[in-house]
Amino acid sequence: MGTSPQFFTVCAAWLAATLKRVPWVFEVRDLWPESIRAVGAMGGSVEGDSRAIRALARLARFLYRRADRVVVLTHAFKKNLVAQGIAGARIDVVTNGVDLSRFQPRPREAALVEELGLRGCFVAGYIGTHGMAHGLSTLLDAAALLDKDPGAGDIRLLFLGDGARKAQLVADARSRGLDNVLFLAPVERAEIPRYWSLLDVAVIHLRRSDLFETVIPSKLFECMGMGVPVVHGVRGESADIVRGERIGELFEPEDAPRLAAALVRMRDNRAHSRTGYGAGARTGEPIEDRIDYWELRENCLEAAKRYDRKRLALQMLERIERAVNIRE
Template identity: 30%
Template structure:
């Protein structure tokens, strides 16, 4: 079987989509066997301007071929993102034209890779498996000015409809997406396969960690991830740093479109215990997790983010460390129900955040049941089975 996979991010790039597709490729190789072919069309590492990783334009490993497209230098602004994707889509067309896949797989957060996947599937006469990691139409309505969305939202709604109706199977990364998709596409059947816990974090399960109590000194709180409008750290972190003072030491690892705004807000404080670091490789990130006392996650106070399920929650939970989470809607419910020793507060509510912080137990927890339930290899094996059945024509 020949699988054509389209993903804007792929290792060694740093993103949830990159790690998710790496795990899927591994699962497909095991499921399909040595005679299978998997062709990945992706980009050279570009997730963060402050993170550089070398990767060949074309990489061949047995039955796996990875084509990486060079993008123009860009930041996180909308104009730069449009230019970057336009370059990716244009150059991907000629690569797609060389392939005769049995099934096309597209994973998408900002919708357009899914649209590209729908075009590739129709162009090559192959079925499409669409993995949806965000509701782009919903998100742009919340994060962009109204004067911009009134024109482009109907366009993206039409593109979403075309991509979804082109797919043989649509997977949603969060159960919170179902209330959006099911009423709009009542004739479609959706699967729900979330991000899950990668093998890289399993060696740090709490069974292998000392159940040590907090050492004397400031409490070390770590945030690792994107610093964009969706995370809204610039709205919450300066207030927390000011309120908690010397009691807490914050480390923020990441980059994104709102990093400069966060830095400016922190600079107005007479003093603060916040250290900002550039993105790091996974091995270094796991070491930082182990050094922290508390792991922090936050989504901005916007309706679109009440449906998502942050991949960061799975990484954090696997460490056994206390989790301090600014979430609302479905992700808040999921965290409270599924993750032990996690304190949830309403996004952008500094007073509520401090109150939630006081409820945390500062030691590692045994979350083995959570890890076993959401192990990424299990989730990706199920996805690989669906893709294999679609490619064989046995899943309608």
């Protein structure tokens, strides 16, 4: 089995399977070169692609067609591949999930709260890669709006992780004098749940792009396991999960005012249980079927059971066995 991105492991899997004359499975965790094009890297753009991008596209099609089974993370990925001429019968969908042995509700550590100066604060957090695709400047713009709001003085925005854009984000926050933003250095993976437990809500965001409507950020499932509601700025399949599972509020990607307003609503609702806050409507429309913050937390924990990684691993094993049986 080979997993992308990137393609080196997939090429190795194809070569090994060919030499040994055994079946192989291509697991697609991100669409290359589409995701490279979406962020404008390697000369990719909507106007035209570089030779490198075109070469990657040809390689991707070559590998898709030679795999015995293709396993993708989202139904939108499958639709994309079918549009490229890959037979839908050879494509299976197995989503990401959450390791419930690691990500589960836990009390805040008082010492960590004190160390980070978060006592009495409503903490919204972004935990993950600070990359080109994530559009985290929108979060800083929202923080700037909250910084000017006298009624939002207790809201803090915590960033944990690293990536290509982090240094610029830190510099921007400093130059704008944003005292309500806290950047933390990356921690060992085993330590991450300690920081999830600090969050009242998690912010998930990707830049506005048609491609990103096809992805489901893996941190969404960690939110479920930890019981942390989300303020979700990604369109498409992941937004459908947030809406369907009723685990948070949606806002349009790159819309800082709506993000800031959503954080204030979450803060207010957390303080006043059963006040009629809800996440049942489509983005930009009146919210119906209202539920409160504490119901959002309970809904997260119920959703996590449906996305338990152990269950999903069994689904993946079934797909691999199917590939073997086809060859026999």
